[in-house]
Every structure is written in C-alpha cells, then in structure tokens.
Amino acid sequence: MTIWDLLKKLDIPVNNEALIEQAFVHSSCMNEKTDYKEDYERLEFMGDAVLQVSVSNILFNHKNHWSEGEMTLIRARLVCEEALAGYSRKLGLEKYLVLGLGEERNGGRNRDSIVADIFESLSGAIYIDSGLENAQKLIYAVLPDDLEAYNAMSVMDYKTKLQEFVQSDRRDVVTYEVISVTGPQNAPTFEVVVKLNDLVFGKGIGTSKKRAEQMAARDAFEKLVK
Structure with missing residues (x-):
C-alpha cells in the first residue's frame, strides 16, 4: 500500500503531493538526496499543535466530563513519543520514511523518536493541505477507543504522573535533590525538592528519600495542572 492508498482509505484528499512527501523526509538525507529541498521538521512543529487541539477536543467533549488535571494527564499519555510511534506503526x-544512508544503517527507520516525528509531520502536512477536519481523520483513526482506561492509569505514584505530564513538552527535564536530612539516624526525615530544568517546582518531606520524592512530585504536579 502506498501513502496515497492509505490516505484514500482514510478519505483524506490530497491537493499537494509534494507537501505530503515532505512529511517523510528526515534531515539526515538533505545532504545526500538533492531532489529534496526541505525536511519534515517544520511540518512536525505544525502537527504537534494540530495533535494538541485535536486530542484536547476529544477529551473536553468526552462523556466523563473530566477535570482539567485529568484531561492534561490523559492528553500527555496520548501524545507522548511512545504513543505517537505506535500510531505511526499502526x-x-x-x-x-526517506532517510540518509547513515541513518538507515543505524536503524533510524525503527527508532521511536523518528517514527513518532512522522506522525506529527504528516498531521501537519494534511492540515496545511486540506484543513483540520482531514488532519483529524488521520488522528482519530488511531486514537484508542477506551480512553477511560487511560484515566484509570492515573492511580499511580506521583513521580510517574509528573514524568508523564512533562513528556508533553520534551524539553523538560525532571530531577530530584535532597536538601536536608534531620532527626536521629534510626528515624531520619528527608526534605527533597523536584526541579524542572533546574527550577524548583515542588518540595516534599518524608521518613525516607523515596517518600519525600513522592511528596515533592505531588506538590509539583498539583501546581502544574491547576
């Protein structure tokens, strides 16, 4: 099946074939294949925005009437790198994919980060070519039916919740730091801060380092989803 067959199957019209083809051009081939003038990165940027609004629309209108925090967490799971790579493979x-020889040899065709990128870039290309409604045909074709299961997953530790939340912005880095240990040696109290990109976002206290980290993660998570 060609990409044109796939889009026809999804009832997505194509006005500019070159734009759709560009959605699969990885930067590694730009110096090797002179017939490609631009890679998919700008389309990926647009596709990220299309995905955010499309998934937000589904969650906002869901029969469960989820809270802001619940919608934010579910959306983060639905648009994380692992999920997007899964949609592409589906x-x-x-x-x-159009890859440079080196990237092909190094397994780029199977790398989650690249495979996830092209789902975003194709979403962006379709949006530019024929509008949001058609881009959503692609997105809605692969989203899981049981969104309630994604919300049920929220009953888990706050460190995991926080990590999944910040995955929606891949630039964020989460770190934990013990800032003090007080009390007797056999019953210490730990104070921990959690940082996002070296900025303190939460603080927690616990009778173990792990417990204090969980409390710090909870503090940060509850601040971020408000």
Missing part, C-alpha cells in the same frame, strides 16, 4: 508510516 498505519505503517515508517515504510515511507
């Missing part, structure tokens, strides 16, 4: 998009 549609077989990795077959259409």
